[in-house]
Amino acid sequence: MNLYFSFRDKNLITIWEKVQNNIELSLEDGLTMFHSNDLIPLGKMAHWLQTEKSGDAVYFIVNQKIEPTNICVLSCKFCDFAVKKGSEEAYKHSIEEILQKLSPELLEVHITGGLHPDWPWNYYVDLIREIKKNYPQIDVKAWTAVEIDFFHKKFKKSIEDVLLELKEAGLRTLPGGGAEVFSERVRRLLFNQKIGEKRWLEIHKTAHQLGIRSNATLLYGHIETLEERVNHFIKLREAQKQTNGFLSFIPLAFQPGNTGIKVRDHFTSAIDDLKTIAISRLMLNNFDHIKAYWIMLTEQLASVALSFGADDMDGTVGGERIAHDAGAITPMTLAKDKLIKIISDAGKIPVERDINYNPVKLHSDKIIGKVSYLNTAPFFEHLEKGDYKIFSSPPRQLGKLFKKDNLTAGIISLMDFFEKEESYEMLDYGIVGNQKVKSVLLFSKYPIERLSQKTIAVTNETSTSSQLLRVIIEHRYNIDATYINENISAHADDLPNYDAFLTIGDDALRFRKLHLKDFIHQYDLAELWYEWKKLPFVFAIWVIKKSFPQDEKQRFNEMLKMAYENGMSNLNELGQYRGKRLGLNSDEIKDYFLKLNYKIGEKEKEAINTFRKLLKLELEHKSLR
Numbered sequence: 001m002n003l004y005f006s007f008r009d010k011n012l013i014t015i016w017e018k019v020q021n022n023i024e025l026s027l028e029d030g031l032t033m034f035h036s037n038d039l040i041p042l043g044k045m046a047h048w049l050q051t052e053k054s055g056d057a058v059y060f061i062v063n064q065k066i067e068p069t070n071i072c073v074l075s076c077k078f079c080d081f082a083v084k085k086g087s088e089e090a091y092k093h094s095i096e097e098i099l100q101k102l103s104p105e106l107l108e109v110h111i112t113g114g115l116h117p118d119w120p121w122n123y124y125v126d127l128i129r130e131i132k133k134n135y136p137q138i139d140v141k142a143w144t145a146v147e148i149d150f151f152h153k154k155f156k157k158s159i160e161d162v163l164l165e166l167k168e169a170g171l172r173t174l175p176g177g178g179a180e181v182f183s184e185r186v187r188r189l190l191f192n193q194k195i196g197e198k199r200w201l202e203i204h205k206t207a208h209q210l211g212i213r214s215n216a217t218l219l220y221g222h223i224e225t226l227e228e229r230v231n232h233f234i235k236l237r238e239a240q241k242q243t244n245g246f247l248s249f250i251p252l253a254f255q256p257g258n259t260g261i262k263v264r265d266h267f268t269s270a271i272d273d274l275k276t277i278a279i280s281r282l283m284l285n286n287f288d289h290i291k292a293y294w295i296m297l298t299e300q301l302a303s304v305a306l307s308f309g310a311d312d313m314d315g316t317v318g319g320e321r322i323a324h325d326a327g328a329i330t331p332m333t334l335a336k337d338k339l340i341k342i343i344s345d346a347g348k349i350p351v352e353r354d355i356n357y358n359p360v361k362l363h364s365d366k367i368i369g370k371v372s373y374l375n376t377a378p379f380f381e382h383l384e385k386g387d388y389k390i391f392s393s394p395p396r397q398l399g400k401l402f403k404k405d406n407l408t409a410g411i412i413s414l415m416d417f418f419e420k421e422e423s424y425e426m427l428d429y430g431i432v433g434n435q436k437v438k439s440v441l442l443f444s445k446y447p448i449e450r451l452s453q454k455t456i457a458v459t460n461e462t463s464t465s466s467q468l469l470r471v472i473i474e475h476r477y478n479i480d481a482t483y484i485n486e487n488i489s490a491h492a493d494d495l496p497n498y499d500a501f502l503t504i505g506d507d508a509l510r511f512r513k514l515h516l517k518d519f520i521h522q523y524d525l526a527e528l529w530y531e532w533k534k535l536p537f538v539f540a541i542w543v544i545k546k547s548f549p550q551d552e553k554q555r556f557n558e559m560l561k562m563a564y565e566n567g568m569s570n571l572n573e574l575g576q577y578r579g580k581r582l583g584l585n586s587d588e589i590k591d592y593f594l595k596l597n598y599k600i601g602e603k604e605k606e607a608i609n610t611f612r613k614l615l616k617l618e619l620e621h622k623s624l625r
């Protein structure tokens with residue numbers, strides 16, 4: 001695939017080649033983009049990359065911002081939210097007052113505020129604990145790195161202990177604030193009492209290691225240079241390589257208001273905002289999500305940003321005060337319906353999500369579910385999708401949406417299909433491992449026949465592969481093992497501390513390249529199945545809603561057939577971008593597609609029935625135990 005946009009600025013052409021080949025952009029590339037006036041191709045490149053990552057999805061969450069107090073011991077120059085104790089404008093909320101502001105439909109509260117000089121440690125822990133006790137469905141995103149560092153100093157606890165105690169009370173993620181811009185020069189001039197880059201990154205990496213994911217921000221449009229902005233992106237990209245713990249990046253346009261910064265007496269321009277969003281998308285190629293924070297950008301500009309690389313609108317964000325006090329011109333609360341309309345008008349799928357970007361509901365019709373792995377490229381790279389939209393996700397999450405009848409058609413994991421056969425009919429295509437699949441792998445410290453009584457970690461992205469593993473272990477090898485669901489990632493520094501682990505999809509392809517020291521045995525589940533049953537294994541199949549009109553179904557089938565045939569007749573180009581991101585060379589990518597089979601014929605149907613019978617046996621076996 002070599003997409004060509006019309007570039008007026010020829011300097012962008014080499015950057016576009018790098019983007020398509022997943023080559024990291026340099027400081028010079030970042031500056032070239034900021035200095036370029038060729039805005040539309042810049043947006044198109046960013047939009048292309050965003051679509052590669054999240055299909056047509058744009059996320060939002062039903063959330064509320066809480067600022068327990070505006071009293072702060074610091075006096076950052078860009079902040080006109082904070083006041084000193086005793087000020088007429090000072091306020092502080094008790095836990096009871098905060099609970100009264102919350103409501104059952106919320107899925108997230110976002111808590112940040114001033115660094116109060118007198119509050120005890122218990123206030124912070126109890127606040128989270130009480131929110132979880134009264135509203136168990138609400139996930140808590142709370143306290144920036146600046147606040148975590150403040151707790152560490154004030155309460156004489158290590159950063160680990162602060163984070164662990166908050167996690168134990170119910171904290172799920174950290175917001176990204178407090179990073180401002182990673183520049184010692186700017187820090188000294190604007191917030192010299194506040195933590196700098198080193199401490200901010202250290203706190204976020206510690207949180208990631210403790211299982212607390214986080215977000216990252218950039219405050220731009222004040223006294224920072226373009227070079228400082230680009231360096232900020234590069235430092236975040238490096239940190240993400242180490243922990244893979246950042247969920248999203250949020251560029252925050254500076255609101256001058258009544259702050260102490262009089263360098264510029266106007267808001268950032270729309271062009272600067274769009275460039276910053278697009279360039280952050282392109283520079284931060286290892287971040288999944290870029291947020292258009294509508295409360296600062298305005299609704300209008302945030303909606304344009306959805307075609308410039310952003311794939312998240314944040315949320316309903318009731319009660320925003322910090323931006324408002326500094327002069328943000330958007331209304332205090334955007335209703336959920338309005339967010340849905342903004343996203344729909346941009347031609348995207350409004351995806352209501354939870355704090356970890358798991359989809360809760362898709363607010364759109366005619367959606368095709370795409371498994372977000374390299375192995376589905378033959379269907380999607382040449383799909384002329386017409387008025388359909390694509391929602392891309394690992395199989396387990398797609399299965400949940402199929403269960404809610406939220407998808408019109410798409411690739412469903414075989415296990416999920418067994419549960420939804422009454423609503424969806426099988427089409428002629430699927431993802432089939434013939435004698436090998438290469439991307440459903442068990443890594444083990446012991447030979448498989450010696451896994452009896454051992455613990456196997458299973459990636460929480462799978463629905464079918466985990467069942468296939470159990471069937472093989474219990475019925476082919478006649479052994480019992482313990483299974484634990486885990487968030488297994490080839491990006492993280494630490495490997496799961498188990499006897500074996502099952503990984504699937506793109507992560508399995510990454511793990512194959514890692515040459516793991518302790519996990520010296522590697523098993524391809526399709527191969528184990530083939531040796532045993534002399535049959536292929538069907539991991540997933542294409543389905544369409546039974547209730548869909550007959551003529552639409554026929555058109556869909558033709559569209560799918562054409563996409564597949566085009567995909568397979570362009571094997572030399574197929575999946576190149578994604579494959580290279582996984583560390584595969586062109587031959588390895590081609591070989592991967594050739595090993596798989598994509599058609600459901602008689603043999604595949606026999607394999608599906610054989611597996612179904614074994615699952616039944618497995619269920620009976622369990623009920624006898």
Ligand code: SF4
Pocket residue numbers: 072073074075076079081082113114115146194
């Ligand atoms: S930015 Fe945060 S730490 Fe700085 S003065 Fe404002 S509330 Fe306090």
